[in-house]
Amino acid sequence: MSAADTIQRLDKQQLARRVARDIPEGAYVNLGIGLPTQVANYLDTAGDYFLHSENGILGMGPAPDEDHIDWDLINAGKQPVTLLNGGCFFHHGDSFSMMRGGHIDICVMGAYQVSTRGDLANWHTGDPDAIPAVGGAMDLAIGAKQVFVMMNLLTKTGESKLVEHCTYPLTGLGCVSRIYSELGVIDLGPDGAKVVEMVDNLTLEHLREMTGVDLTMAQ
Template sequence: MNRLSRDQMAARVARDIPEGAYVNLGIGLPTRVANYLPHEREIFLHSENGLLGMGPAPAPADVDPELINAGKEPVTLLPGGCFFHHGDSFAMMRGGHLDICVLGAFQVSSKGDLANWHTGAADAIPAVGGAMDLAIGAKQVFVMMEYLTKNGECKIVEHCTYPLTGIRCVDRIYTDLAVVDITPDGPIVREMVAGLDFDALQTMTPVRLRMLEEVV
């Protein structure tokens, strides 16, 4: 089955981030989006450890160990970028000042509930970070994840079985197989990878899907 690579997924997310947007990229997979933002658009990347105006990952020779994102990965700072207190950074997140956040996920429900900080396993290390603040504070929440788990289970579910990060907060899901909008009427498939048809996607998904063409 044809699938998008993680870098192709990041490039797909980047296409939908508009000019002038203030954006937080969550730890892990979403950080790759920074490397694919169109150069002709002015987009302001925020990190909860106190950065605004981040650029793409640096070349190995340009790594500054004191310039990192919330995931402790080296980043660059664009002209006009700035640093500020951790508390001020969370005030931006909680105060509704971010247009978009891009988060990873273990599960997303058909109503847009998000589970991305803990699997509930006894030996798993919880990692809330700023995810809860972002999920309720950003104007739009994009999720970036593989469609299926390593065991072949769909991550889009009727009801999340993992501890929740946020309730009815997800607007759009970007995966290696499809882009899915979460709407009041349920998940709507916006696009699919080449070679995948709707019936095959529905077969692997435990919730009812609809194609965008059916509702526009």
């Protein structure tokens, strides 16, 4: 058996918990559709966090019970949500000014590919038969002060989603600051990819081998 079998990969819930640990109280945060939404489950309930939804909500709360579903109160994934005390509504112009204008502290998104310099590809696979749809991904990518990508570094077939150059259509250039993955946390930037932490029983050499990209340890 290879060393790979002892690597303590994070599962989705552990990953969501890990991302939540890096979101400070008081942060204005946009959580993308899908897995990033789970991060909300691990934010300290005693603290004040401001969840933003692109369709015009700040102070978004969890899903309602069945008796309190209101279809005028939905999130970006079109699922029913609630409004916390102190939450508010606004129109789409203001909502995207919050992103583009640099007022959102952190956004968490998924990705198809991320480059070591922080280029993001997460809106289109490039398949010519696919119906293209972009939503708010490009605005969030370039607008939030910090863009966290939450994804498995390796696809099911073992290909690395962290690459030197994205081959999928880009969402934004140099916009991702950090990747949270099943294998560890990696900072990205003009100087390349720097490993901040790795899961147990994983070595830098092994991580380089699996991803095929140049990685160094963060100082």
